[in-house]
Every structure is written in structure tokens, then in C-alpha cells.
Amino acid sequence: MIRDAAKHTWMGVGGAPGRAAGMACVLRRGESPQVPAGAILVVRILHPHQAPLLLRISGVVVEEAALLQHATTLAREFGLPAVLGVRDATELFGDGDWLEIDGAIGQVRRR
Numbered sequence: 001m002i003r004d005a006a007k008h009t010w011m012g013v014g015g016a017p018g019r020a021a022g023m024a025c026v027l028r029r030g031e032s033p034q035v036p037a038g039a040i041l042v043v044r045i046l047h048p049h050q051a052p053l054l055l056r057i058s059g060v061v062v063e064e065a066a067l068l069q070h071a072t073t074l075a076r077e078f079g080l081p082a083v084l085g086v087r088d089a090t091e092l093f094g095d096g097d098w099l100e101i102d103g104a105i106g107q108v109r110r111r
Contacts, residue, residue, distance in 0.1 A: 010086050012061070014106040015072040018081035020059030024097040028090050040099045042089050046071035054078040059101045061108055063089045075103070083108050 025039035027050075035041060037056050044063045048070050054060070057080065065071040065084035075082035081103030086092070089108075093099065098111040 008110045010089075010092065010108045012083045012086040012106040012108065013065075014102070014104050015062070015065060015082035015084040016075035016080060017104040018059070018079070019100070019102050019104075020081045021098070021100040022058045024061075024093045024095060024099050025057070026090050026093055026095050040101060042093050042099075043071075044090050046074060048074070051078075054080060059083075059099075059103065061086050061089050061093070061099070061101060063087060 022038045022040045024042050025035045026042040035053050035056050038058045041057045041060045046062050051074055054074060059081040060075055062071045062084045063086060071084060081101050083101050083103055083106050086108055100109045
């Protein structure tokens with residue numbers, strides 16, 4: 001079976017370079033569940049108080065962000081790839097979806 005890659009690829013803005021792959025952990029409405037080690041964190045906005053979560057993850061996808069906001073700064077400081085501005089990411093992706101992100105070009109792929 002051949003999948004149409006375009007239907008499983010979303011573009012945002014590359015916020016912090018690097019590539020990562022892992023299961024999505026989607027945070028909605030300010031919740032702070034246990035984040036599995038190596039997960040790709042998917043959030044609407046990344047707040048500074050969520051920085052401890054970045055110790056466990058392999059990358060981050062943010063719905064609302066810009067190059068000079070907390071998400072970008074935190075991702076770069078923690079050495080994590082980040083894709084910013086992926087509209088409706090917390091609705092598009094579900095917990096456990098396998099995501100591959102490229103923070104240099106701003107691409108998110110779901111397998």
C-alpha cells in the first residue's frame with residue numbers, strides 16, 4: 001500500500017534545528033500529564049513553567065509561536081528540534097501518533 005505523503009505532512013516554521021521521531025504527547029488546556037520519555041510534545045503554547053517537561057522529550061510542535069517566543073528559546077536551550085505555527089496541532093494529532101519532525105525546515109510528518 002502506498003500512502004500519499006502530502007496528506008500526512010504539515011508545514012510550520014523551523015524554530016530550532018534538528019530531527020526527532022517519537023510518539024506524540026498532546027497537552028490540551030493547560031494539563032500537565034506524565035510525559036513519556038522520548039515523546040514529541042504537542043502544545044498550543046509552550047509556557048516557561050513547562051520547561052521541566054523538556055528534559056524528557058525528543059522534540060516539540062507548537063501551534064502558536066514565533067521565532068522570539070518562549071517555545072523557540074526553550075527548545076534551543078534544551079537542544080530540541082522545534083516546529084512552530086502548526087495550526088490546530090493539538091486537534092490534528094493524538095496521543096500515541098508516531099510523529100517525525102524536522103526543526104530546520106519546519107516539517108511534521110505523521111506515520
